[in-house]
Amino acid sequence: MNLKELAAEFGVSPSTISRVVNQSKNFSVSAELRGRILARAAELGYAPNPMYQAMRKKDNRQISILFPYLLHIMGGADISKGIDCLSEELFRLGYSSHYLSCPQEQRRNYGVPPWKVAGAVAVDVRLPGQIAELDASGIPYVSLNGIAGPNGASVLVDERANTFLLLDYLYGLGHRRIGYVSHYRSREVVHFEFQENHYSVVERAEAYLEFCRERELMPLLPGLDSDHNAAETVDGALAQGATAFVTYAFTDALRVEYLLRKRGLRVPEEVSVAAFNNPKVAAFVNPALTCIEIPVGEMGRTAARLLLDKINKTGDPANASIRLVGKLHRRDSVAPCRRKK
Secondary structure, three states: OOHHHHHHHHOOOHHHHHHHHOOOOOOOOOHHHHHHHHHHHHHHOOOOOHHHHHHHOOOOOEEEEEEOOHHHHHOOOHHHHHHHHHHHHHHHOOOEEEEEEOOOOOOOOOOOOOOOOOEEEEEOOOOHHHHHHHHHOOOOEEEEOOOOOOOOEEEEEOHHHHHHHHHHHHHHOOOOOEEEEOOOOOOOOOOOOHHHOOHHHHHHHHHHHHHHHHOOOOOEOOOOOOOOOHHHHHHHHHHOOOOEEEEOOHHHHHHHHHHHHHOOOOOOOOOEEEEEOOOHHHHOOOOOOEEEEOOHHHHHHHHHHHHHHHHOOOOOOOOEEEEEOOEEEOOOOOOOOOOOO
């Protein structure tokens, strides 16, 4: 039942129904009629649209969460948990949120919310141009797991610290030939240069190279760009004596383990494998996978608090960038190096 039908049932105007269910002030209606309208609305499950409420109220408490693709979030990517924690923290702080999908294959930027909002959170921003319109709009915003413009703020992963944490663990177990399997993007898909990838793709590869320089290790190529698939990277690294692999993501690790088995190599007896991201299933695959857990929950909660600082104009008004370090989970897929270095 819509607003007009509910109004017709009580013999009043739709505006009367709207004012009653929205608890409007400076509006007079008998207590008996008000009670009957609210009871009937509750019985029908009728509730005012929060976005329309936001457009009418001075105290707007609606937050838009913008992300560049729907399937990525629905597919269980780690950042989806961060978005859940962001929404929960916003709700705890008295704000409501809604999702807006902005597929980058269809448009070149995240745009701005189509209605009045108190603030916005943009997820997984890769390039400054994608956020330029929002940054210039005057809407307080935070970039979650992506870059921000000069008027925004960002909550990111400390990719260098996490990469060093994982590589130091392998190095301490005697591994000196460590391959890195980066994110692979087929040129048949929407293609862009390596530096245009998500910051995590770029910074993990750069941290791997930095670690190799500091420890005087030989980087095992290919694998540092997005143009080589897992099979090409594994074969190239094995030819250079690889005893361990670090992969950009959990699914890449499963692919590497499969390729190693197809080549007659055992994990971890002959080759160790570790990965970024730590889904629950990582502890139950065989062998259980050593992972860096990305602190996506804390990232989401931090983004909510940072956004409220911007809305309320408290804290540092300048572009703020907060980076959080993950946690290493040591499991069965990694063992001391047993092969000749």
